[in-house]
Amino acid sequence: MNASPRVGILALQGAVAAHQRSLAGLGVSATLVRTPDDLDRVEALVLPGGESTTLWHLLKVNGLAEPLADRLAGGMPALGTCAGMILLASDVLDGRTDQGWFSAIDLTVRRNAFGRQVDSFECDLELPAVGAPDLHAVFIRAPQVERVGPGVEVLAAVDGGPVAAREGSVIVTAFHPELTPDTRVHRLFVDLVAER
Numbered sequence: 001m002n003a004s005p006r007v008g009i010l011a012l013q014g015a016v017a018a019h020q021r022s023l024a025g026l027g028v029s030a031t032l033v034r035t036p037d038d039l040d041r042v043e044a045l046v047l048p049g050g051e052s053t054t055l056w057h058l059l060k061v062n063g064l065a066e067p068l069a070d071r072l073a074g075g076m077p078a079l080g081t082c083a084g085m086i087l088l089a090s091d092v093l094d095g096r097t098d099q100g101w102f103s104a105i106d107l108t109v110r111r112n113a114f115g116r117q118v119d120s121f122e123c124d125l126e127l128p129a130v131g132a133p134d135l136h137a138v139f140i141r142a143p144q145v146e147r148v149g150p151g152v153e154v155l156a157a158v159d160g161g162p163v164a165a166r167e168g169s170v171i172v173t174a175f176h177p178e179l180t181p182d183t184r185v186h187r188l189f190v191d192l193v194a195e196r
């Protein structure tokens with residue numbers, strides 16, 4: 001049997017431990033990535049939820065923004081959830097002027113826009129890529145997808161708005177798959193990494 005893929009979790013801020021638990025449930029012992037050296041040791045990266053403005057600042061301060069941009073441009077598989085989705089998008093609306101992102105998936109997202117009237121909500125989602133039953137999804141000040149590029153596959157939607165998508169080896173979700181015991185989104189990602 002192949003060794004489990006070397007998956008890292010960007011561990012500067014946000015829902016790091018929850019992603020670690022989800023991956024551990026699949027037998028994947030994730031590396032916490034805080035430095036360029038850590039990044040060199042992984043073949044795929046989870047970008048967690050948190051606060052994309054803070055995450056960007058910490059990426060810069062820790063010297064990770066450039067090496068991570070290079071890895072993503074080189075095709076490193078990535079899973080971005082909520083703030084992680086914002087960091088991976090190609091265009092960010094309602095961001096801070098000093099906020100950057102990686103343009104690793106051809107999506108335009110608007111920060112803090114999804115379910116604006118309630119801020120946070122939960123629902124059951126049909127996500128054919130992971131099969132039945134529906135997936136329970138937790139949204140916390142989630143980004144709203146406002147444009148989907150031609151090469152992007154929408155994996156799930158709520159009221160017609162995309163909430164999960166994939167382009168090449170990049171998967172993003174506006175919700176937090178790490179906050180429920182259901183590991184099927186992480187499984188989708190780990191399988192994608194193992195296939196490469």
Ligand code: GLN
Pocket residue numbers: 048049050051052053081082083084086111112140141142143
């Ligand atoms: N609103 C946050 C941001 O803009 C994302 C929220 C989250 O990750 N739960 O970064």
